[in-house]
Amino acid sequence: MAEVSTVVQQPPEFIEAAAKPYITQLQKVTGELKEADLSKIYGPQYVAGLGALTQQAIGQAGGLGAYAPYLQAAGAATGPTAYQAYMSPYQQDVIGSTLKEFDIQAQKGLGSIAQSALQAGAFGGGREGVARAEYMSASDRNRAALQAQLLQQGFGQAQQLAAQQYQQQMGLAQQAPALAGQQIAGLTTLGGLQQGQEQALASARQQLAQQQYMQPLQATQALGSGITSLIAGYPGSQQVQTQPSPTPLQTALGAGATLAGVYRAFN
Numbered sequence: 001m002a003e004v005s006t007v008v009q010q011p012p013e014f015i016e017a018a019a020k021p022y023i024t025q026l027q028k029v030t031g032e033l034k035e036a037d038l039s040k041i042y043g044p045q046y047v048a049g050l051g052a053l054t055q056q057a058i059g060q061a062g063g064l065g066a067y068a069p070y071l072q073a074a075g076a077a078t079g080p081t082a083y084q085a086y087m088s089p090y091q092q093d094v095i096g097s098t099l100k101e102f103d104i105q106a107q108k109g110l111g112s113i114a115q116s117a118l119q120a121g122a123f124g125g126g127r128e129g130v131a132r133a134e135y136m137s138a139s140d141r142n143r144a145a146l147q148a149q150l151l152q153q154g155f156g157q158a159q160q161l162a163a164q165q166y167q168q169q170m171g172l173a174q175q176a177p178a179l180a181g182q183q184i185a186g187l188t189t190l191g192g193l194q195q196g197q198e199q200a201l202a203s204a205r206q207q208l209a210q211q212q213y214m215q216p217l218q219a220t221q222a223l224g225s226g227i228t229s230l231i232a233g234y235p236g237s238q239q240v241q242t243q244p245s246p247t248p249l250q251t252a253l254g255a256g257a258t259l260a261g262v263y264r265a266f267n
Contacts, residue, residue, distance in 0.1 A: 015231055022223050029216045041213050046206040048198035054191030063180030067173035074169035083158035086165070091154045095147060102146060106139040 050058075076082065088094075 015227060019227055022220070022227055026220050026224065029220050033213075033217060036213065041206060041209040046202045046209075048195050048202050051191050051194040051198065053187050053194055057184045057187035057191055060180060060184050060187070063184070064177045066176035066180055070169045070173035070176060074166050074173065077162045077166040077169065082162045083155060086158040086161035088154060088157070091150075095150045095154075098150060099143060099147060102143055106136075106143070109135060109139065 076085075
């Protein structure tokens with residue numbers, strides 16, 4: 001009976017002894033990684049939140065609408081009656097005093113007319129009456145013109161003050177949000193720097209957590225790489241296993257089983 005020889009390649013015993021615990025450790029580590037809570041290394045705790053400066057900038061965003069009261073004040077300084085709020089409270093007193101002094105001076109002029117008529121021998125006559133009438137008519141016109149001039153001056157000054165108030169309020173309406181925007185921009189810049197620093201620290205903590213998470217597997221893989229290098233350096237030994245060849249009866253029985261299976265398949 002012929003024999004069949006089989007060559008079996010086996011690693012050295014010390015490599016085999018090292019490979020068995022490696023496989024056990026690899027199974028353990030991969031099982032632990034599979035069941036691990038990934039939220040501990042990929043959770044939101046590694047995203048830097050808004051810092052105090054950024055929150056302060058957000059809180060001051062309402063200052064961008066600080067122009068509203070100034071626009072309202074500017075609107076009050078316009079319109080046909082806006083000047084009235086800027087009229088001098090002493091205008092009537094000034095006008096009254098001025099007209100009173102004018103009347104005093106006008107009365108002095110009447111005395112001059114009477115003296116001239118007396119010197120001309122026409123005192124109390126028609127010529128004196130005509131002169132008085134003309135004088136008083138001119139005096140009244142001058143008085144009215146003076147009063148109108150004083151009123152016009154007061155009106156012009158009030159209009160000028162109203163226009164100045166309008167320009168001032170419009171300027172403040174433009175400056176208020178601009179100043180608020182500059183402050184917000186400054187806080188935002190500083191807040192961004194602060195948040196960037198916090199994010200860098202959070203990323204460093206995450207990298208440490210990831211490294212700690214993967215350290216057992218990396219150590220096991222390093223062990224496996226070392227064992228692989230040893231296997232390459234030590235080819236191991238060959239063992240020959242000899243088995244008897246099948247007898248004719250075993251061969252026939254095998255063929256019969258095959259034909260029986262084919263027969264069942266067709267029927």
